Amino acid sequence: MASIKEIRTHIKSVEQTLKITNAMYLISSSNLRKARKQLSDVEPYFQKIESTLSDILHHSEEINHRFFDKRPEIPPEKRKVGYIVVAGDKGLAGAYNHNILKLAEEKMAGTANTSLFVVGQAGRSYFQEHGIPIDVEFLYTAQDPNVGRARDIAELMIDLYLEGQLDEVYILFTKMINTFRMEPTVHRLLPLDRDSFPVYDKNRDCYNRDVVYIPSVKAVMDLLVPGYIKGDIFGALVESYCSEQNARMTAMKSSSDNARAMLQSLNLAYNRARQAAITQEITEVVGGAQAAL
Structure with a gap:
């Protein structure tokens, strides 16, 4: 049996760990609420862009636009595919980083170019350690995603796509389905798919109307599509950040529960050791008294 001093030292160590895990749980909870609010504040703007694009596509003739060009003349083995991988900056979040990085490896293994x-720092470190070359490292932290960062990423992807350096662009992120379920997701950014734009107001199809886009449909699409892609990327960054915070909350709650259970066991062991020491002292006193008689 461990000594009283050793048990007391162990108890203090676990208590300090419990304070840390509780603090990390509260911080992640606060970050999650902040990110959710940030997304809800700008969501109407991006939804309006999406609904406008949907309106153009469903009430115009077949549009041959460069952002919808799937380049069918390029065979699959020669297509250049770009993957944006959104991971975290640190660990202590369960399998959050592991799942998205493994998905990225699987997708890249099945693609030639x-x-x-x-x-995210975790992603950069992982790919460097495994000898996987990184074309562009966005030197942003995964913490505190914002529209400015999403715009920078969107502009780079659009330029590479229009210049022909990329034929397809995907973003890999973790989608938060609910508090208990987070799903690594692959979402195609470019080229856009006409069928992916829903009809927002079906009642509009009940009557005929002529819509004129000034100066042209192409010019309007050139302006709206980059904003739509920026919104897609921003949503993915926030979803990943929320998933990371939720995963960390779950991990810290589990750690705190384990620490509390360990403290109960240690306190029980401490009381038993102290009782044994008291019993030993009483036995020694009684034995000494009897020897004196």
Whole structure:
């Protein structure tokens, strides 16, 4: 049996760990609420862009626009595919980083010509350690995602796509389905798919109307599509950040529960050791008294 001093030292160590895990749980909870609010504040703007694009696509003739060009003349083995991988900056978040990085490896293994773009220190470190070349490292932290960072990423992806350096662009992120379920997700940014734009107001199809886009449909699409892609990327960054914070909350709650259970066991062991020491002292006193008689 461990000595009273050793048990007391162990108890203090676990208590300090419990304070840290509790603090990390509260911080992650606060960050999660902040990120959710940030997304909800700008969501109407990006939804309006999406609804406008949907309106143009469903009430115009077949549009042959460069952002919808799937380049069918290029065979699959020669297509240049870009993957934006959104990971975290640190661990202590369960399997959050592991799941998205493994998904990225699987996707890249099945593609001949790939370009890798990474957000998050955990992703950069992982790919460097495994000898996987990174084409562009976005030197942003995965913490505190904002529209400015999403715009920078979107502009780079659009330029590479229009210049022909990339034929397809995907973003890999973790989608938060609910508090208990987070799903690594692959979402195609470019080229856009006409069928992915829903009809927002079906009642509009009940009557005929002529819509004129000034100066042209192409010019309007050139202006709206980059904003739509920026919104897609921003949503992915926030979803990943929320998933990371939720995963960390779950991990810290589990750690705190384990620490509390360990403290109960240690306190029980401490009381038993102290009782044994008291019993030993009483036995020694009684034995000494009897020897004196």
